[in-house]
Amino acid sequence: MSPNSDIAALGGHTMGTTWSVKLVAPRSRDLHALHAGIQGELDRVVAQMSTWESDSDISRYNRAVAGHWQTLPDDFWNVLTAAHDIAERSDGAFDPSIGPLVALWGFGAQAGAQRVPDSAERTEVASHCGWQKLQLDQQAQSALQPGDLQLDLSAIAKGYGVDLVSRWLRRSGIEAALVEVGGELHGYGLKPDGQPWRVLVESAPEEDAGAEYPPRVLALDDLAVATSGDRWHHYEHDGVSYSHTLDPRTQAPVTRAAAAVTVIDRQAMRADAWATALTVMGAEQGLAFATRHGLAARFVSRGPDGLQEMMTPTFQQYLDANPQ
Incomplete structure (x- = not known):
């Protein structure tokens, strides 16, 4: 890594949320051109896959x-x-x-x-x-x-946007970056100090307040991570909480949704979609499915005795043993 390189931070808005990129670049690099390039990649996702845009x-x-x-x-x-x-x-x-x-x-x-x-x-x-x-x-x-079929790719498109940006940055000569769109992440390369990008696994709100479990840290060596759960979008009706994640099999919001489901994959697109699928399955069925299929997944569920954390063997292998 060049001694004339620094970490630059860029950000903006896309897909009804925000994006942020930390990247290692020479101090002489034009950050405005990088920002415009990143935004252009994300704008293409919106132009093709946004149900909020009538001409997409x-x-x-x-x-x-x-x-x-x-x-x-x-x-x-x-x-x-x-x-x-x-x-x-x-x-x-x-x-x-x-x-x-x-x-x-x-x-x-x-x-x-x-x-x-x-x-x-x-x-x-x-x-x-x-x-x-x-x-x-x-x-x-x-x-x-076939007639009246309404596609909605909101549970996978943000992850794809992350993948697009990471690939574009690599083609643009950026050797290390941490890309985030709406909470979905991908990191590759090393920072100027020779360390990988380290991130905390997203948690349940209760985890933020009290340390029932130690912070789970991931070193993103060309890895993506996505988290789904009930902390983001839900409403209450007659004392019942309804999550924005629907179970297609019951035609209703997921009941007893895990507080957080995190998936690690080489592609943010796939991590994004699998986090949703495993949330729909529920912690018990989802954990069994993920273990059987070698998915790297972590579940945080609420029980009568507080939060319960479960993870697949593949996920455990990715945990950073020496978080810094």
Whole structure:
């Protein structure tokens, strides 16, 4: 690492949240050009995959008539094929087509009032959902609109944005960076002092207040980490808390959601999606699934005696034994 290099910090807004990048660059490097390049990568994700933008590629797909095949740009295709793969592997715990159900419960871009819909409403809306209805033509890089299928990639797109930025920085000659979009992270390379990027695993609010468990620190050596849980978006109705994470199998918010589910992967996109899928499965089923499939996952759940931490053997291997 050059002695003329420093850590620079950049940041901005994207996908309804914030982004931040710490990177190692020569003091002479034009940070304005780096900032513009990073923002450009993230803006491309929004232009293709934001359901908040009426002219995005995903919004045009969602409005398309039944029987229409839509050719997809590379980034949209990459994310949608990964989402379909994880939906299949998780047996539908992750489903990129449940946007209408999310909206019915009062969350997301098309959110209605925050209320508890009756079973008839849920059944009717769910009849238009289902990842199994998604047909992809790999050769033509296109997706079929079977009729009223509404894609929503919000549980995977932020992670993909992280991956895009990391790849762009590498192509731009940045040898070390810590990239974060809406809490999803990827770190690679070494800081000027020769140390890796170290991050605290996101926690439950109770962990912030009291140290039931020691801080869990990860050294990100070309690794990504994503956390899902109930601390971010939820509401209460008649004394019951409803999470923004919906279980596609029950057509309702996850009950007894883990306070935090963290996944480590080489790709932030996959870590992002698997954190959601494992949250939907629940701590017990999710831990068994993650262990069986070699996923690096940590669960923090609430019990009668306080918080309970569980992690897969693969996750334990990544814990930093010498946090600094």
